[in-house]
Amino acid sequence: MIFIPPNPAQHAAIAATLPPVNLLIGERSLGRGSGGTFSHRNTATGQFQMDIPMAGRDEVVMAVAAARAAYPAWRAMKPVQRRQILDRFADLIDQNMERFTQIAVVENGIPLSTMVHGMAPRISAWVRYYAGWADKIEGLVTGASPAGHFEYTVPEPYGVIGHIITWNAPLLSLAMKVPPSLAVGNTVVIKPAQSTPFSSQLFAELALEAGVPPGVINVLPGGVAAGAALVSHPGVDKISFTGGPEAARAIMRAASDTLKPLVFELGGKSANIVFPDVDIASTAAYCATFGLSNSGQGCALPTRLIIHEAVYEPFLEALQATVEQLPYGDPLNENVIVGPMVDTKASGRVLDMIGAARAGNVGRFLAGGTAVQGQGNFIQPTLIADTDPYASIAQKEVFGPVLCAFKVRDENEAVALANATEYGLAAYVQTNDLNVSQRLIHRLHAGTVYINRATPALHPASPFGGVGLSGFGREGGKAGLDEFIRIKGVGVSVMPE
Template identity: 65%
Template sequence: MNISTEWSGTVLPERHRDAAQHLPAPRLVIGDKQLSSGSGGVFEHINPSTGEAQAIVPLAGGAEIDAAVQAARAALPIWRDLKPQQRRVLLDRFADLIEARFDEFTAITPLENGICRGTFDIGLRPRVIAWCRYYAGWTDKLDGLVTATPPSECFEFTLPEPYGVIGHIITWNAPMLSLAMKVMPSIAAGNTVVVKPAEFTPFSSQRFVELALEAGIPAGVINVLPGLSSAGEALVRHPGVDKISFTGGPIAAKRIMADASASLKPVLFELGGKSANLIFPDVDLDETAAYCAAFGLSNNGEGCALPTRLIVHESIYETFMERLAAVVQSLPLGDPLDPRSYIGPMVTRAARERVTSMIDEAKAQRAGRLLCGGQRAEGSLANGWFVPPTVFTDIDPNCRIAQQEVFGPVLVGMKFRNEEEAVQLANSTEYGLAAYVQTRDLNIAHRMVRRLQAGTVYVNRATPSANPNSPFGGIGLSGFGREGGKAGLDEFIRLKGVGISVS
């Protein structure tokens, strides 16, 4: 396949330069202060579509992390001791502002990480708003449990309390969703937070905290400091931080766990995935191929729970993979500012090189047959970090591209003969974030749900994070802990047991 770069989505550098002028000036937000410099140095932010520098981002170092933690600790008694109904009013107002001003985030995102404006607006806008409103609603509904009743000599109950200061190290591929999933339940429970976004994506987080302050949430409740991994290490090690929540990869998570272990600090990890999508022969081939292509390559393929391993019944395998490739070839690769683009650039040059190196390795090793993609982007797209969407069929299930997270627009297909083989292939990686099943037979669906080793299983085109009521998280190298639902709120609550003698 040769992805055309001649269509209307061709990158126009002038359009990006003009749009970049409207980005917020990067700042470190600590309490009521916005700092234009930090001891961590600076980061030259590169537009992922053009390869041109578009902003200088101040980076937090240890001094700023310490100041932010102190600001969060100072704000903690103020925020924690507000009546729950008062916190609810403020969080509702905050959610109102996010919804009313969401166009600002839609404008920022393509410049920040290359996610296409159209897909972000359609896919993430309703989810972010739903998560914000959901956790705002929990603020005045936290209660304990009576654990012993008369005629016991002791009246016993539980008292839910906030942890204190939560350190959030958030992801760059969907910073707004990460903020909604982490910060909102934290502050709904009465905690204060220090957020470290990636240096690649400082703008969304900064605007998020600015809207929180505009809503009347006290200064210091949310602090935002973009920084390198050294800033994250300082946050994890800080004695004033009571818990760490991290979204990222397992290598970084192991370092965080080691650092947190020095003080036995609890951690919540939402890590990578290599999600399997089991496709049984009773599905509608056209509908399923369209879903697998569009969802598997959504967010430019940069999604931890995307179903990128297609495990297809042998009786429909060849036909299905051909139809899948046809749909993939129809997805427009182009300028993320153009609402018609579906796939934009990778977030950085390094990310693009990692993805293309995995594609090149699979081709060189003949690990599978290339159905489409696999080449470098051409024309104006060659200046940015674009990767044409790629599909391998008959992939070796043990090769690197079938076992490791690619985090780019790459799908791999393999066939199965029976349920036993399907389960074996699906469970053959070290990850366990999500799994997917496509079948009209609910007996098959229920058997697969029980046997698939994943934190979440989605049947028949259900997708992650669509419903904030449902817990989301992984097992194995995909982490532990849950985000979403009451379980996601409980991650940021400590239960105090209370006993009162009544004898």
């Protein structure tokens, strides 16, 4: 395996350009919060980068009040004006994309290659897409009678939306959640993860520069206490959360007192079914590279490789060769696919899962499976063959650089194994047989199915979300817009003269 150690001086130079993080509440920018501080460290080098002020319940109360105060004017603004502001916002994002990219790499260790060729180009596209919807929200005439009675619908914003942002792709999460909320007239309180506050800081600053009024966007870096206060606050009308099932359950309990509606984009354990008619070399390269990208820290990554027995062994050989040749290490190196884990807690958790799999003899370790000693939170890209399908590492979301391979006899066994998990975010199918792919689209228990080396392009017009433990509700497209709209019914009787 090719390990590329990080260059501490290069990382420190970028860290010196990080924006100061404050709590953005209405017109105020607070340098401290009641939640204390978080010592942010570069996950690739371990270097201290900044003390982050943390919001607590007091700041949540202030931010919700600011959002509610700003709501009437933002809702009343002409939709074309909201569209124009969001278009200017997209322009500013484009102008600052290199800055966003560098921030992302030293913020959570996402490889530069992933940002430049994957996430970065999508951000402004999401803002522009939802800017275009701002002046196109329509109601419907739902019924009429000759007697002069008719009914119609009025789409309305919810009010204040609480957005709890994921740490593994914070900029993409912001782009998927905030623009549709603003386009239809909501105001927002954003709680980024404590480990990834810098993306949200710059995102909000550019929104204000574009003309979003103070109070329409409020940003509160914080931990569990801030999130719990935001969810339980009666002044928050809806919560959109991206994260894990355990946190989602806690949010549901906290939201139950106010019967607050929720959108959940949670974890995944996506299957990738490989049939015998594929090109082995290119498909194996795709399966390994994509499945291990960003150190496996992606909810929709295909980490369960379900391979037809007719090509199982040659496909494993090609997989192993690719995994062993993947450059991993310094996320600032443009050749690196697999960077560091987000922190020592995450790397320890993944190593514990790998250790338990070794001890339980749940499969053949063909590559990786160990940490890089003395080099940050790096774990070797790992491939396990002949995996016990009911072992923990095959059922639980690892969120680390681990691929599990399984052998199946036919399509039915492949589908049964693919669906044998509580998750249902995405599924992948590799075949040149149109009939097989079309059958599996309907048979696989997943929110999205990707065919033939497709990846979640996350085009803003395409809805994205899961079933089962992967959550409910959708982000993207008209479905993602509708999550932040309430429909009011109106009935009118025209009285005779």
